[in-house]
Amino acid sequence: MFRYETHLHTAPVSKCAKADVESSLEFYKSLSYKGVFITDHFLNGNINISRDEPMEKRLDFYFSSYEEAKKLSLAVGIDVFSGIELTYKGTDFLVYGLDKSWFMARPDWETLKMSELLKLIMDSDALVIQAHPFRTASYIDHIRLFPQQIHGVETVNANRETLTNEMAAIFAEKYSLLEIAGSDNHQGPLQKRLAGMEFETPLKDERDFIQRIKNKEGNIFHFKIGG
Numbered sequence: 749m750f751r752y753e754t755h756l757h758t759a760p761v762s763k764c765a766k767a768d769v770e771s772s773l774e775f776y777k778s779l780s781y782k783g784v785f786i787t788d789h790f791l792n793g794n795i796n797i798s799r800d801e802p803m804e805k806r807l808d809f810y811f812s813s814y815e816e817a818k819k820l821s822l823a824v825g826i827d828v829f830s831g832i833e834l835t836y837k838g839t840d841f842l843v844y845g846l847d848k849s850w851f852m853a854r855p856d857w858e859t860l861k862m863s864e865l866l867k868l869i870m871d872s873d874a875l876v877i878q879a880h881p882f883r884t885a886s887y888i889d890h891i892r893l894f895p896q897q898i899h900g901v902e903t904v905n906a907n908r909e910t911l912t913n914e915m916a917a918i919f920a921e922k923y924s925l926l927e928i929a930g931s932d933n934h935q936g937p938l939q940k941r942l943a944g945m946e947f948e949t950p951l952k953d954e955r956d957f958i959q960r961i962k963n964k965e966g967n968i969f970h971f972k973i974g975g
Contacts, residue, residue: 749946751781751969752957754831755842755902755930761788761813763796767936769817773824775937779973781864782950783827785957786814787842787930792858793835803855807848829954833879838888842902842930845874845954853901866897875958877928880905882915893919900926900961904970906941907932926961929968943970 757765758772766790767775776784789795790810791819797809810832817828834841838861851857857865870876879902881893901920903914906929920927929943949967951957960966 753784785831787831840879842877895923903927906931906943
């Protein structure tokens with residue numbers, strides 16, 4: 749089976765990430781992963797660039813981690829794919845299948861309500877997954893669910909407690925939503941609990957991943973290093 753990290757944050761793009769691209773790739777290679785998805789916090793989230801900067805400059809900065817990872821991928825020996833994590837008042841969505849040109853062609857995307865933006869993204873054949881939907885924190889006023897504007901749910905998040913993941917699984921089941929897993933790794937090589945998706949054959953690209961998830965192919969896995 750070929751294993752993939754679906755939820756990875758890297759410095760300096762994600763403000764809360766503690767590890768850079770190279771150390772993160774080497775970490776996953778050491779664990780025999782086939783590939784990783786770089787899913788840094790997007791322009792409306794905890795990103796290390798001011799929202800006052802022009803859209804093109806912010807997008808260039810956002811995709812810089814992914815582009816660096818692609819350059820390093822051959823030397824490290826691991827496949828690299830692109831994703832984003834959209835944020836709405838502490839509610840997060842993993843999106844796969846959009847590139848820089850998509851956002852440049854729709855400069856008004858930041859003015860849309862989140863429900864409208866998610867619908868637009870779904871209509872563009874990208875994959876929308878609500879990440880850790882039952883997460884609670886001091887900065888999250890209340891839990892928000894978007895069952896009509898997503899394809900699926902991150903039902904196993906390695907950084908969340910058991911109850912949070914169990915509630916996510918119930919949400920997915922009751923609304924007949926797709927299920928994936930991810931580590932939500934902000935620590936790079938210091939991450940001890942991991943989760944992701946595994947497939948019988950290697951992924952070709954982001955579009956291949958989207959199609960396999962929509963076809964309910966692949967298996968969720970999770971484990972703890974040293975445990």
